[in-house]
Amino acid sequence: MRRPLKSLAVVVALGMLLTLTAAGASASTSAKSQPPAAWAKSVCTSVNGWLKSVEGAVKKTVAAAPTKPKAGKKALAKVVGSALAATKQLVARFKKAGAPAVKGGGLLATSALEGFKQVQRTLVAELSEVNHLPTKSPAAFVAAARPIEDALESALEHVQAAFNAATTLDVQPLVKAFNAEPACKEIAAAT
Numbered sequence: 001m002r003r004p005l006k007s008l009a010v011v012v013a014l015g016m017l018l019t020l021t022a023a024g025a026s027a028s029t030s031a032k033s034q035p036p037a038a039w040a041k042s043v044c045t046s047v048n049g050w051l052k053s054v055e056g057a058v059k060k061t062v063a064a065a066p067t068k069p070k071a072g073k074k075a076l077a078k079v080v081g082s083a084l085a086a087t088k089q090l091v092a093r094f095k096k097a098g099a100p101a102v103k104g105g106g107l108l109a110t111s112a113l114e115g116f117k118q119v120q121r122t123l124v125a126e127l128s129e130v131n132h133l134p135t136k137s138p139a140a141f142v143a144a145a146r147p148i149e150d151a152l153e154s155a156l157e158h159v160q161a162a163f164n165a166a167t168t169l170d171v172q173p174l175v176k177a178f179n180a181e182p183a184c185k186e187i188a189a190a191t
Contacts, residue, residue, distance in 0.1 A: 057082035
């Protein structure tokens, strides 16, 4: 892969957190809401768990360093499967977290949740593709695996775009909560 899954995970996580601040400008707070500090802690703790899970799967795969297509296919399936399981857990945690009690909090929470649901859908589709990779020839394996990598990167790049857009918007209660929360600082340090 040209870009390690860890850096893709970091892009997704940071992008989702910053999408939260970008989306906050226009919707009303949802029925289930939390103070910004509690919501930031919940979200950042969840994202950190997701990052660590994906990172752990990548590290295990890299440590084993498969050299044959069959082993590479198995390792890639395991990494994508682990990322999928972690993403499903993250989606559930985001649902449970509700929304921050700020103007636009409902839209904010929905936007973040939808971003991770899109990542989840992409992982499901790409896991299916991994299961169909050829294993008789290393060259054929690499050629067939490259579009899977590209599809994963493409699906995750929309999060990077959200990150870029978020840098121009500001929802002070959330910015303050994210800056004060150690779990959020940990995510920022991972980039």
